[in-house]
Amino acid sequence: MPKSLLSERTALQAFDPQTYMDMVAPMIVGAPHPAYREGVLANLATAHAMAKVVFAVELDADSCDFAGVFMPMAADPLKSQDT
Amino acid sequence: MSDSDGDTSGLDIASAVAAKQLSAQEAVATCLDRIEALNPRVNAFTAVHKDRALARAQAVDQQVQSGQQLPLAGVPFAVKNLFDIEDQTTLAGSKINQQNAVAAADALMIQRIEAAGGVLVGALNMGEFAYDFTGENQHYGDCRNPWNLAHMTGGSSSGSGAALASGMVPLTLGSDTNGSIRVPSALCGTYGLKPTYGRLPRTGSYPFCDSLDHVGPMARSVAELAAAYNVMQGFDATDHVCVSRQPDLVDVQSIDGKTLRIGVLQGYFAPQEFDEATQVVADCAKALEAMGVVVDECELNLAEAGRSAAFLITNIEGASLHYEKILQRADDFDPDTRDRFIAGSLLPAAWYTRAQRVRRQYAEEAAELFRRFDVLLAPATPIRAPLRGQKTMSMGGSEVNVRANLGYFTQPISCIGLPVVCAPVMQSEFGMRQTEKAALKSAATPSMGVQIIAAPWREDLCFKVASLLADASITRSEVAPVSTQD
DSSP states (O other): OOSSOOOHHHHHHHOOHHHHHHHHHHHHTOSOOHHHHHHHHHHHHHHHHHHHHHHTSOOOTTOOOOOTTOOOOOSSOOOOTTO | OOOTTSOOOHHHHHHHHHTTSSOHHHHHHHHHHHHHHHHHHHOOEEEEOHHHHHHHHHHHHHHHHTTOOOTTTTOEEEEETTBOOBTSOOOTTOSGGGGSOOBSSOOHHHHHHHHTTOEEEEEEOOOGGGOOSSOOOTTTOOOBOTTOTTBBOOSSSHHHHHHHHTTSOSEEEEEESSSTTHHHHHHHTOEEEEOOTTTSOOTTBOOSOTTTOEEEEEESSHHHHHHHHHHHOOOOTTSTTOOOOOOOOOOGGGSOGGGOEEEEEOGGGOOGGGHHHHHHHHHHHHHHHHTTOEEEEEOOTTHHHHHHHHHHHHHHHHHHHTHHHHHHHGGGSOHHHHHHHHHHHHSOHHHHHHHHHHHHHHHHHHHHHHHHOSEEEEESOSSSOOBTTOOEEEETTEEEEHHHHTTTTTHHHHTTTOOEEEEEEOTTOTTOOHHHHHHHHHSSSOOEEEEEEESTTOHHHHHHHHHHHHHTTSSOOOOOOOOSOO
């Protein structure tokens, strides 16, 4: 990685599904079985295309990361309104 | 009351049972006979719980005899097999889940429908782990479109659509993460509701992608859909995204349709190559305009980004849910699902968080649009039901994967949790030019769908527009004439 940061979009342009799979998969899921490779590569390519669309959106200045699935847990479970 | 054709509405059954003109046991027995006759052809059910259903029907008859008012008295219904059924293993369309323990209790949605008098008759086929728009399933066999058994039902709530369209049951439950209620509703010719995200508790249903999962009813009429939705509502703290609010019971008569402002989505939702899908929407808009409703065109500029965000969020959350099983039992997955989960396991976290941020910004754009419009219209699927086994479809000048793209129009809407009623438009509807009618008649399956979309928590407006279109016979659902013979 260079000292100066790449832009997000430049980094996305550099993404190559095959190189990425061969480097990353052995450390996450193991090297994909030959029977899986074509399907996994096709899906990585689709995900890459989707990521390019997502990263092309100019986010509002006040945009922040949202934890999509986190909710604080109450000490006591809430009572259902149905009961 | 005879229902040998399977086209008696659930509400007619409930009225007859309440009036003691029909017993719940008779209604359920007729339903079970029809399932036995047709399911070998359609493959909508993966399990039929005959003893439970007959016992429950007997209990409903006793409740009616004792004077209880039950809005769904004796109405047989079935659920996508990702809903827990007490003492049964929740398969979620998979082989892997066969080894799981049986469920300790029914899913909350089953409990609520049965508390209203409904009778659960069985579990329905679905795409593996709900990651599917086709209705194909390697483990339990493809679900077949009752209008033409060679064609897809759509998915992943495949059995939910096919069981309705074949008249096996008048009411089903499905789930919708990216379009899994709406796609089979459109391709099988039934109504489906994907409610506001957080409206209906998912308690006791097998998850897929927590950020996007919804559950909802499917039926053959707007009135049946609304009746089911009304009894399914209510807060439940067990589902952490369920929002604490009182049920908003649907009463379409209380809404003046002429005050509605309808937006017909253009741009992403109106590509020229899917002219039949856009024509369906145009015809609905024209009919509403003729009723005095204000109709105009509009756009959601971030729809494509929203669809892409939904794709990434689904891929990454789904893969995370199944990560351990992917490591241990990859060959027990359907190959299409497996390869998607492996890829999802590898994607960068930055893509996920960016997708969630884009989702938020897109929701804000939609909120602005709902200042101008009460309801938006969009197609449900790009094309009619493809042939089973068909892998690609034409899109943007190239062949693209069917499994991923049947949800092209649905995915951007569920991404931001908007409520949608998907209404079926059958062939030879009004307003078609002769050439279009000829094309429709030659199609192998007759239905497409229109998405009727409202702002969060305004399901009532979706139902109002759906009922206007149904009353004008623009949208309708019929029982397909499934032969029991080859």
